[in-house]
Amino acid sequence: MAQEPVKIPQATARRLPLYYRFLNNLHSQGKQRVSSAELSEAVKVDSATIRRDFSYFGALGKKGYGYNVNYLLGFFRKTLDQDELTKVALIGVGNLGTAFLNYNFLKNNNTKIEIGFDVDESKVGTTIGDVPIYHMDELQEKLVEQGITVAILTVPAPVAQPITDSLVEANIKGLLNFTPARLNVPKTIRVHHIDLAVELQSFVYFLKHYPITEKELI
Numbered sequence: 001m002a003q004e005p006v007k008i009p010q011a012t013a014r015r016l017p018l019y020y021r022f023l024n025n026l027h028s029q030g031k032q033r034v035s036s037a038e039l040s041e042a043v044k045v046d047s048a049t050i051r052r053d054f055s056y057f058g059a060l061g062k063k064g065y066g067y068n069v070n071y072l073l074g075f076f077r078k079t080l081d082q083d084e085l086t087k088v089a090l091i092g093v094g095n096l097g098t099a100f101l102n103y104n105f106l107k108n109n110n111t112k113i114e115i116g117f118d119v120d121e122s123k124v125g126t127t128i129g130d131v132p133i134y135h136m137d138e139l140q141e142k143l144v145e146q147g148i149t150v151a152i153l154t155v156p157a158p159v160a161q162p163i164t165d166s167l168v169e170a171n172i173k174g175l176l177n178f179t180p181a182r183l184n185v186p187k188t189i190r191v192h193h194i195d196l197a198v199e200l201q202s203f204v205y206f207l208k209h210y211p212i213t214e215k216e217l218i
Protein backbone atom coordinates (compact mmCIF):
# COMPACT_ATOMS: atom_id res chain seq x y z
CA MET A 1 0.00 0.00 0.00
CA ALA A 2 1.15 3.54 -0.73
CA GLN A 3 1.83 5.80 2.22
CA GLU A 4 -0.72 8.43 3.24
CA PRO A 5 -0.01 11.32 0.84
CA VAL A 6 1.20 14.65 2.24
CA LYS A 7 -1.48 17.37 2.01
CA ILE A 8 -0.36 19.97 -0.52
CA PRO A 9 -2.27 22.79 -2.25
CA GLN A 10 -4.11 21.80 -5.42
CA ALA A 11 -2.14 24.20 -7.64
CA THR A 12 1.08 22.61 -6.40
CA ALA A 13 -0.34 19.12 -6.89
CA ARG A 14 -1.09 19.90 -10.53
CA ARG A 15 2.56 20.74 -11.13
CA LEU A 16 3.85 17.53 -9.57
CA PRO A 17 3.69 15.40 -12.74
CA LEU A 18 5.70 18.09 -14.58
CA TYR A 19 8.40 18.09 -11.91
CA TYR A 20 8.32 14.34 -11.71
CA ARG A 21 8.87 13.81 -15.43
CA PHE A 22 11.78 16.24 -15.58
CA LEU A 23 13.48 14.85 -12.46
CA ASN A 24 13.07 11.31 -13.75
CA ASN A 25 14.93 12.34 -16.90
CA LEU A 26 17.69 13.95 -14.86
CA HIS A 27 17.92 10.83 -12.73
CA SER A 28 18.26 8.56 -15.75
CA GLN A 29 21.11 10.80 -16.95
CA GLY A 30 22.83 10.22 -13.62
CA LYS A 31 22.36 13.77 -12.31
CA GLN A 32 22.13 14.02 -8.54
CA ARG A 33 21.21 17.62 -8.01
CA VAL A 34 19.28 20.36 -9.72
CA SER A 35 18.93 24.09 -9.13
CA SER A 36 15.56 25.82 -9.05
CA ALA A 37 16.71 27.96 -12.00
CA GLU A 38 17.41 24.83 -14.05
CA LEU A 39 14.05 23.34 -13.12
CA SER A 40 12.30 26.61 -13.84
CA GLU A 41 13.75 26.73 -17.33
CA ALA A 42 12.76 23.14 -18.05
CA VAL A 43 9.21 23.10 -16.71
CA LYS A 44 8.42 26.77 -17.39
CA VAL A 45 7.37 27.56 -13.84
CA ASP A 46 9.03 30.55 -12.14
CA SER A 47 11.70 29.71 -9.55
CA ALA A 48 9.87 31.40 -6.65
CA THR A 49 6.87 29.12 -7.25
CA ILE A 50 9.16 26.10 -7.49
CA ARG A 51 10.84 26.99 -4.19
CA ARG A 52 7.45 27.40 -2.50
CA ASP A 53 6.14 24.15 -4.00
CA PHE A 54 9.21 22.25 -2.90
CA SER A 55 9.01 23.62 0.62
CA TYR A 56 5.75 21.65 0.97
CA PHE A 57 7.73 18.51 0.22
CA GLY A 58 10.22 19.30 2.98
CA ALA A 59 12.81 19.91 0.28
CA LEU A 60 14.68 23.06 1.17
CA GLY A 61 17.23 23.63 -1.57
CA LYS A 62 20.71 24.50 -0.32
CA LYS A 63 22.36 27.61 -1.71
CA GLY A 64 24.99 26.64 -4.25
CA TYR A 65 23.84 23.01 -4.20
CA GLY A 66 20.23 23.02 -5.31
CA TYR A 67 17.89 20.10 -4.69
CA ASN A 68 18.70 16.47 -4.25
CA VAL A 69 17.16 14.65 -7.23
CA ASN A 70 16.81 11.29 -5.46
CA TYR A 71 15.09 12.79 -2.45
CA LEU A 72 12.57 14.62 -4.63
CA LEU A 73 11.91 11.57 -6.80
CA GLY A 74 11.28 9.45 -3.72
CA PHE A 75 8.81 12.01 -2.46
CA PHE A 76 7.02 12.35 -5.80
CA ARG A 77 6.74 8.59 -6.22
CA LYS A 78 4.96 8.34 -2.91
CA THR A 79 2.79 11.37 -3.46
CA LEU A 80 1.79 10.53 -7.01
CA ASP A 81 1.38 6.88 -6.00
CA GLN A 82 3.95 5.97 -8.62
CA ASP A 83 4.44 2.62 -6.97
CA GLU A 84 0.82 1.70 -7.41
CA LEU A 85 -0.78 1.24 -10.81
CA THR A 86 -4.13 2.95 -11.32
CA LYS A 87 -6.31 1.24 -13.87
CA VAL A 88 -8.34 3.51 -16.11
CA ALA A 89 -11.28 2.91 -18.47
CA LEU A 90 -11.72 4.81 -21.72
CA ILE A 91 -15.21 5.42 -23.06
CA GLY A 92 -15.50 6.27 -26.76
CA VAL A 93 -12.92 4.70 -29.05
CA GLY A 94 -13.04 7.27 -31.87
CA ASN A 95 -10.32 9.61 -33.13
CA LEU A 96 -9.26 10.96 -29.78
CA GLY A 97 -9.91 7.77 -27.81
CA THR A 98 -7.89 5.65 -30.24
CA ALA A 99 -4.95 8.06 -29.96
CA PHE A 100 -5.03 7.69 -26.15
CA LEU A 101 -5.19 3.91 -26.38
CA ASN A 102 -2.18 3.81 -28.66
CA TYR A 103 -0.27 6.24 -26.49
CA ASN A 104 -1.30 4.84 -23.13
CA PHE A 105 0.46 6.53 -20.26
CA LEU A 106 2.85 4.02 -18.79
CA LYS A 107 6.10 5.61 -19.93
CA ASN A 108 6.03 8.49 -17.45
CA ASN A 109 3.33 7.41 -15.21
CA ASN A 110 1.57 4.94 -13.04
CA THR A 111 -1.72 4.97 -14.86
CA LYS A 112 -2.79 2.55 -17.54
CA ILE A 113 -5.87 2.39 -19.70
CA GLU A 114 -6.94 -1.14 -19.04
CA ILE A 115 -10.21 -1.36 -20.93
CA GLY A 116 -12.14 0.53 -23.63
CA PHE A 117 -15.86 0.79 -24.37
CA ASP A 118 -17.82 1.80 -27.44
CA VAL A 119 -21.18 1.11 -29.10
CA ASP A 120 -19.70 0.66 -32.57
CA GLU A 121 -19.87 -3.06 -33.36
CA SER A 122 -16.84 -2.80 -35.64
CA LYS A 123 -14.71 -1.80 -32.64
CA VAL A 124 -16.22 -4.10 -30.02
CA GLY A 125 -14.14 -7.28 -29.62
CA THR A 126 -10.98 -5.72 -31.03
CA THR A 127 -7.87 -4.63 -29.13
CA ILE A 128 -6.15 -1.31 -29.72
CA GLY A 129 -2.68 -0.81 -28.27
CA ASP A 130 -3.22 -4.01 -26.24
CA VAL A 131 -6.41 -2.65 -24.71
CA PRO A 132 -9.54 -4.76 -25.21
CA ILE A 133 -12.70 -2.97 -26.38
CA TYR A 134 -16.07 -3.99 -24.95
CA HIS A 135 -19.63 -2.98 -25.72
CA MET A 136 -21.22 -0.35 -23.51
CA ASP A 137 -23.75 -2.96 -22.40
CA GLU A 138 -20.92 -4.51 -20.38
CA LEU A 139 -19.74 -1.23 -18.83
CA GLN A 140 -20.99 -1.66 -15.27
CA GLU A 141 -20.20 -5.35 -15.01
CA LYS A 142 -16.60 -4.96 -16.27
CA LEU A 143 -15.77 -1.86 -14.22
CA VAL A 144 -17.02 -3.38 -11.00
CA GLU A 145 -15.39 -6.74 -11.77
CA GLN A 146 -11.98 -5.10 -12.42
CA GLY A 147 -12.30 -2.52 -9.64
CA ILE A 148 -11.79 0.39 -12.05
CA THR A 149 -12.79 3.75 -10.58
CA VAL A 150 -11.24 6.21 -13.05
CA ALA A 151 -12.53 6.90 -16.56
CA ILE A 152 -11.63 9.03 -19.55
CA LEU A 153 -14.57 10.26 -21.58
CA THR A 154 -14.03 10.70 -25.33
CA VAL A 155 -17.56 10.27 -26.68
CA PRO A 156 -19.73 12.74 -28.65
CA ALA A 157 -21.01 15.50 -26.34
CA PRO A 158 -24.74 14.62 -26.57
CA VAL A 159 -24.20 11.17 -24.99
CA ALA A 160 -21.74 12.35 -22.34
CA GLN A 161 -24.29 12.89 -19.53
CA PRO A 162 -26.15 9.56 -19.77
CA ILE A 163 -22.79 7.74 -19.93
CA THR A 164 -21.62 9.69 -16.89
CA ASP A 165 -24.75 8.57 -15.04
CA SER A 166 -23.91 4.92 -15.82
CA LEU A 167 -20.32 5.49 -14.68
CA VAL A 168 -21.56 6.93 -11.41
CA GLU A 169 -23.73 3.85 -10.92
CA ALA A 170 -20.64 1.73 -11.56
CA ASN A 171 -18.93 3.48 -8.60
CA ILE A 172 -16.54 5.60 -10.60
CA LYS A 173 -14.62 8.13 -8.44
CA GLY A 174 -13.02 10.32 -11.06
CA LEU A 175 -13.72 11.32 -14.62
CA LEU A 176 -11.41 13.05 -17.09
CA ASN A 177 -13.82 14.68 -19.51
CA PHE A 178 -12.58 15.57 -22.99
CA THR A 179 -16.05 16.30 -24.36
CA PRO A 180 -17.36 19.87 -24.46
CA ALA A 181 -20.34 18.79 -22.30
CA ARG A 182 -20.60 20.11 -18.72
CA LEU A 183 -21.38 17.12 -16.57
CA ASN A 184 -23.59 16.81 -13.52
CA VAL A 185 -22.23 14.40 -10.95
CA PRO A 186 -22.68 13.82 -7.22
CA LYS A 187 -20.38 16.02 -5.10
CA THR A 188 -18.18 13.10 -4.13
CA ILE A 189 -17.07 12.51 -7.71
CA ARG A 190 -14.23 14.50 -9.18
CA VAL A 191 -14.51 15.64 -12.78
CA HIS A 192 -11.64 17.33 -14.57
CA HIS A 193 -12.60 18.94 -17.81
CA ILE A 194 -9.99 19.26 -20.53
CA ASP A 195 -11.05 21.61 -23.28
CA LEU A 196 -8.35 21.84 -25.93
CA ALA A 197 -10.13 24.72 -27.68
CA VAL A 198 -10.03 26.79 -24.48
CA GLU A 199 -6.37 25.88 -23.93
CA LEU A 200 -5.49 27.00 -27.43
CA GLN A 201 -7.48 30.21 -27.08
CA SER A 202 -5.81 31.07 -23.79
CA PHE A 203 -2.40 30.19 -25.24
CA VAL A 204 -2.93 32.59 -28.15
CA TYR A 205 -4.14 35.26 -25.70
CA PHE A 206 -0.93 34.87 -23.68
CA LEU A 207 1.22 35.06 -26.78
CA LYS A 208 -0.51 38.28 -27.77
CA HIS A 209 -0.70 40.02 -24.42
CA TYR A 210 2.29 38.67 -22.55
CA PRO A 211 5.03 38.34 -25.16
CA ILE A 212 8.30 37.06 -23.71
CA THR A 213 10.79 39.89 -23.77
CA GLU A 214 14.56 39.59 -24.03
CA LYS A 215 14.78 41.22 -20.57
CA GLU A 216 12.87 38.36 -18.94
CA LEU A 217 15.32 35.87 -20.31
CA ILE A 218 18.30 37.40 -18.51
Ligand SMILES: NC(=O)c1ccc[n+]([C@@H]2O[C@H](COP(=O)([O-])OP(=O)(O)OC[C@H]3O[C@@H](n4cnc5c(N)ncnc54)[C@H](O)[C@@H]3O)[C@@H](O)[C@H]2O)c1
Binds near residue numbers: 117119120156
Ligand atom coordinates in the same frame (compact mmCIF):
# COMPACT_ATOMS: atom_id res chain seq x y z
N1 LIG B 1 -10.60 14.66 -31.97
C1 LIG B 1 -10.09 15.65 -31.27
O1 LIG B 1 -8.98 16.14 -31.53
C2 LIG B 1 -10.83 16.22 -30.09
C3 LIG B 1 -10.21 17.24 -29.40
C4 LIG B 1 -10.83 17.76 -28.28
C5 LIG B 1 -12.02 17.26 -27.86
N2 LIG B 1 -12.64 16.28 -28.56
C6 LIG B 1 -13.93 15.77 -28.06
O2 LIG B 1 -13.74 14.39 -27.76
C7 LIG B 1 -14.92 13.68 -28.08
C8 LIG B 1 -14.58 12.59 -29.10
O3 LIG B 1 -14.05 13.19 -30.27
P1 LIG B 1 -13.58 12.29 -31.48
O4 LIG B 1 -13.03 13.21 -32.48
O5 LIG B 1 -12.75 11.19 -30.98
O6 LIG B 1 -15.01 11.74 -32.00
P2 LIG B 1 -15.31 10.39 -32.80
O7 LIG B 1 -16.64 10.58 -33.41
O8 LIG B 1 -14.14 10.03 -33.66
O9 LIG B 1 -15.40 9.28 -31.64
C9 LIG B 1 -16.48 9.13 -30.76
C10 LIG B 1 -16.58 7.67 -30.38
O10 LIG B 1 -17.61 7.53 -29.40
C11 LIG B 1 -18.41 6.40 -29.76
N3 LIG B 1 -19.74 6.54 -29.18
C12 LIG B 1 -20.82 7.20 -29.67
N4 LIG B 1 -21.88 7.06 -28.86
C13 LIG B 1 -21.44 6.31 -27.82
C14 LIG B 1 -22.07 5.79 -26.66
N5 LIG B 1 -23.35 6.05 -26.36
N6 LIG B 1 -21.34 5.03 -25.81
C15 LIG B 1 -20.04 4.73 -26.09
N7 LIG B 1 -19.39 5.18 -27.18
C16 LIG B 1 -20.10 5.96 -28.03
C17 LIG B 1 -18.40 6.37 -31.28
O11 LIG B 1 -18.74 5.09 -31.76
C18 LIG B 1 -16.96 6.76 -31.56
O12 LIG B 1 -16.11 5.64 -31.61
C19 LIG B 1 -15.93 14.70 -28.62
O13 LIG B 1 -16.78 15.08 -27.57
C20 LIG B 1 -15.05 15.85 -29.07
O14 LIG B 1 -15.73 17.07 -29.01
C21 LIG B 1 -12.07 15.73 -29.66
